Amino acid sequence: MSKVIVVTSGKGGVGKTTTSAAVSAGLAMRGHKTVVVDFDVGLRNLDMIMGCERRVVFDFINVIQGDAKLKQALIKDRRLENLFVLPTSQTRDKDALTQEGVKAVLDELRQEFDYIICDSPAGIERGAHLAMYYADEAIVVTNPEVSSVRDSDRVLGLLNSKTALAEKGDGSAIKAQLLLTRFDQQRSSNGEMMSVEDVLEILAIPLLGIIPESPTVLRASNVGMPVTLDEKSAAGKAYEDAVGRLVGEQIEMRIGSAEKRGFFQRLLKRTA
Amino acid sequence: MFGFSLRPRKPSPAATAKERLQILLAHERAGGASPEFLPLLQRDILEVVRRHMEIDGEQVEVKIERGDELSSLEINIELPGASKIKAKAG
Numbered sequence: 001m002s003k004v005i006v007v008t009s010g011k012g013g014v015g016k017t018t019t020s021a022a023v024s025a026g027l028a029m030r031g032h033k034t035v036v037v038d039f040d041v042g043l044r045n046l047d048m049i050m051g052c053e054r055r056v057v058f059d060f061i062n063v064i065q066g067d068a069k070l071k072q073a074l075i076k077d078r079r080l081e082n083l084f085v086l087p088t089s090q091t092r093d094k095d096a097l098t099q100e101g102v103k104a105v106l107d108e109l110r111q112e113f114d115y116i117i118c119d120s121p122a123g124i125e126r127g128a129h130l131a132m133y134y135a136d137e138a139i140v141v142t143n144p145e146v147s148s149v150r151d152s153d154r155v156l157g158l159l160n161s162k163t164a165l166a167e168k169g170d171g172s173a174i175k176a177q178l179l180l181t182r183f184d185q186q187r188s189s190n191g192e193m194m195s196v197e198d199v200l201e202i203l204a205i206p207l208l209g210i211i212p213e214s215p216t217v218l219r220a221s222n223v224g225m226p227v228t229l230d231e232k233s234a235a236g237k238a239y240e241d242a243v244g245r246l247v248g249e250q251i252e253m254r255i256g257s258a259e260k261r262g263f264f265q266r267l268l269k270r271t272a
Numbered sequence: 273m274f275g276f277s278l279r280p281r282k283p284s285p286a287a288t289a290k291e292r293l294q295i296l297l298a299h300e301r302a303g304g305a306s307p308e309f310l311p312l313l314q315r316d317i318l319e320v321v322r323r324h325m326e327i328d329g330e331q332v333e334v335k336i337e338r339g340d341e342l343s344s345l346e347i348n349i350e351l352p353g354a355s356k357i358k359a360k361a362g
Contacts, residue, residue, distance in 0.1 A: 053296050054338040057310060067311035069330055090300065091308070222289035 010151030012122030020119035025226035026243030028083035040121035051224025064101030177208035209242030
């Protein structure tokens with residue numbers, strides 16, 4: 001059975017698109033046929049993070065409006081056999097997304113794919129609302145920082161009330177899990193940054209994973225590669241673990257620290 | 273590490289990022305990210321081909337590759353196989 005999973009956060013810049021790319025690549029690496037859909041109409045960016053920006057022909061909005069078939073708008077990843085991207089429009093605005101249109105596209109994708117990852121825009125307006133509306137599960141991306149945690153709490157409220165599952169009224173609910181990103185163990189131990197336990201105590205949802213702050217995330221986005229494809233990246237490994245948990249595996253929660261520094265780098269850091 | 277290397281240098285991730293952005297933005301500033309004419313072009317091509325043979329919209333694949341120096345547009349139209357044509361004639 002196929003699953004629609006929304007990657008959401010409320011706050012911008014916490015790592016939704018990075019997470020959408022990393023998780024969808026991780027699922028495809030495990031052999032699941034996966035599509036990642038950009039809901040940020042007007043501010044297309046998933047294509048850049050996935051490295052397929054030069055190959056966009058038709059988009060989500062073209063499909064909704066009947067100007068192109070879904071098959072024509074899907075871009076096949078060149079690195080992973082099971083991975084596809086549905087880019088959004090760069091020229092339209094979010095009003096081009098209609099509830100019926102989104103439903104029709106997601107229903108068609110469900111026929112074809114095991115996992116449908118919806119990359120939500122920031123905020124709680126139309127784009128974000130429709131990205132979560134038909135989801136079965138949610139990944140709530142949160143930084144250990146006050147405004148991000150607050151916005152995540154707000155988004156959790158919306159997931160529990162303004163979605164198709166919640167509106168059924170039979171007690172069914174979206175399964176929401178927390179992904180803590182840009183976590184720095186050292187700063188947390190120093191008491192500078194909230195701990196994993198602090199954030200979990202406040203948001204009270206299951207923990208899907210902890211992604212350490214890592215320079216490899218910027219490197220991956222520079223070259224248009226999901227960070228899970230970088231074997232040396234601590235963040236990539238943490239995402240792989242999170243993907244394992246997402247598909248139901250029992251994987252011990254480890255707090256990955258940043259990549260091991262070489263002797264010279266450590267020396268330089270110390271004198272800096 | 274010491275400022276030179278015998279191996280040919282791979283562009284740094286930052287240089288790759290800059291180049292990707294420059295190419296993409298040049299295209300976007302010139303005429304919109306996803307040219308609005310593409311659905312229209314597809315419709316027109318279908319219309320012309322249909323004058324000569326029967327195909328449906330599902331059988332058209334449009335691919336684009338935006339480059340620095342030049343871009344390419346590739347249009348594949350899947351034609352019905354012999355068995356289908358026979359069935360139609362019969």
